[in-house]
Amino acid sequence: MSGTQALPSHRWRPSGRKARAILWQGLALAVLAGGGAWLAINTMSNLEERRIGSGFGFLERPASIPIAETLIAYAPGDANLHAVAVGLLNTLLVTVLGIVLATVLGTVVGVARLSRNWPLARVTGLYIELARNVPITVHLLLWYALLQGLPAARSAISLGGTAFLSNRGLVLPAVGMPGGWLPLLAAVGVAAGLAFALHRLAARRQRWSGRRPLVWPWAAGLLLGLPACALAVQGAWPTVTLPQLKGFNFAGGTTISPELTALTLGLVVYFAAFIAEIVRGGILAVSPGQWEAGVALGLDRRRILRLVVIPQALRLIIPATTNQYLNLTKSSSLAIIIGYPDLVTVINSIITDTGQAIECIGLIMAAFLAVSVSISLLMNWFNSRMKLVER
């Protein structure tokens, strides 16, 4: 009510206003505290009756549950906490995969939806309508059923002879590096850093002289040359092992389980449709005058899009997309309906195992709140960098 403070408004307000405010708030607190105490007393007596202890001690006790897919080593008998960590990592894997792929697909579809090409615009429009009017749960079960209906490994669908799709999942060639990946990764990192510094330098030169020095041949040379040097020094090449059919299953490749494939596919197909609509809306919201001004400056269509339209559209796109990222993160918990061992699935098994429902559900909520808050903070930082600098 900061705007009304200039008015002598408090004078004609009923005199008991402040007292009433305190009364109402006190009442609300009392009701809340009373309700909370009632629930707590009930819970205590129920827990006692069922002989369930409380506290997080169970996290250190050995877990009996098997987990099919793990990013870190795990075996039944490890601590429950370890099982929770495995689940959390799986959730993070699906979330990151989903966010990256849905953003790429959504951006492409959103731009294609705006294409002047009628067939392309209609086909992408059809995809958006079909994907977003069906619940994500149905998407997951549909994709999972489709993957399970695929032929057995013996008659797997070959994708160019290098990857195979069967009811055992997607088998990709395994890529290995004798002597470890570290030197190569370091070289790529250094090259990327140098290329970025060159880009900044060129931008500064452009502001100073009005002319932009040619950068990309140097950047390309760095990005290709440095890793090549690293490989030459190490004296080894990455090895690619193609999957081979041995008996009833494949050997030698990296297998992505049907559960992970279905979960990723479902999340990407569903959320890409929403992101596409956001991208489309963002681009449409930039006024046509901006396009015309770009044309008047002699910029071509690609430059107008990159330098004029997209920076302005991003202001609308980023906050809405952040919401979709948060939704995607929360929806990854639906892994439980197709049996992918994410955080929720693992903790659900721990609940049936130990009976510590209160602590376990608190753990799920805390983990998701932490992930959501991290994504929000990251996107807010990105948004503040992209914000229009006003005069």
Place this chain on the structure above:
Amino acid sequence: MTKTLVLPAPPPTSLGQGMLVRLRAACFDSAAGTVTTVMVAVLVAALGAWLADWAVLRAVWSTPPGDAALCRAPGAGACWAVVAEKHRFLLFATYPYEEQWRPALACIVLVVLCVASGFRRSWTRWLAARWLMVGWLAGLTTIAVLMWGGVLGLPHVSQERWGGLPVTLLLAVFGIAIAFPLGVLLALGRRAEDLPVIRWLCVGYIELIRGVPLVSMLFMASFLLPLFLPSGLTVDKLVRALVAFSMYASAYLAEVVRGGLQSVPRGQHEAAMALGLGYWRATVLVILPQALRRVIPPLVNTFISLFKDTSLVLVIGVFDLLNAGKAAIVDPVWQAFGFEMFLAVSAIFFVFCWSMSTYSRRLEDGFGNPRGR
């Protein structure tokens, strides 16, 4: 992505030529455009041909009851027979077979009521609004009588046997109906600047619920509600799902309503105060009608996503439409045809969601036009 600026097509001189010009602009405006058109056409043709072959030409539409041999024959396409055989279970689950006309009728009554509430006239004219309220009261009584029975010679059917489409629709309608007033109160509480305690309680509730997945809320209702209540007091699974779903929906609806409250100019509030109205009368008579009307399109969009979210109740074993579909293919005979079954489920969800989103788009167009108000 051409480098030349495309000028608008010249005005057509005749109908035929105009269509040609339009076709050219829409499909073959440049080399890249032509390539795109050809690629899309090839893709659509290939996919369409495969789909027509699988879903129509080679499809198996019916089989002898309880026998899927025809579907398993080599070269057989989509097995629609599974949907044909299980459609009653999909729609009504374990509701007694001879009585399934009752949930069917209840669904029709509910849909008719929702459609009737969608006409703008029913909330802008007092008389129509009054009739609508009478209609809802009569309709809900009818639905209760139909679903539970026990009166008028209808055999009693207990809640545990409800399932399928009526459960999905009832969860959505009742969940939203309970959540909406809660959401309005939460939104008002969040904006009550001279009541800091209430304000922070509301903010905490809304942000906490929006930060956690619905699955965890449902788990809470399923695992924790029995712990929270005095021993001996048990709550039906459907009611537990409804409690969790309403709590979840109220936080999302509160945020939409808050947007509407923010858009009402402060002068309206001051004018109401000047007329001598107290807080509640000013809010109910002056502020809320304006605020809610402004957020009708985003409200409908939230309803759509909440409707889709009802399908999550399958994680705690409530027999909604999706769970009925999932249970229908547990039968080992039909186990291999889950894809066809879930396609049928998605078709039902699609019809509901797509009609609501089309309606929401029409509302938005209407609200953009000042004469539409």
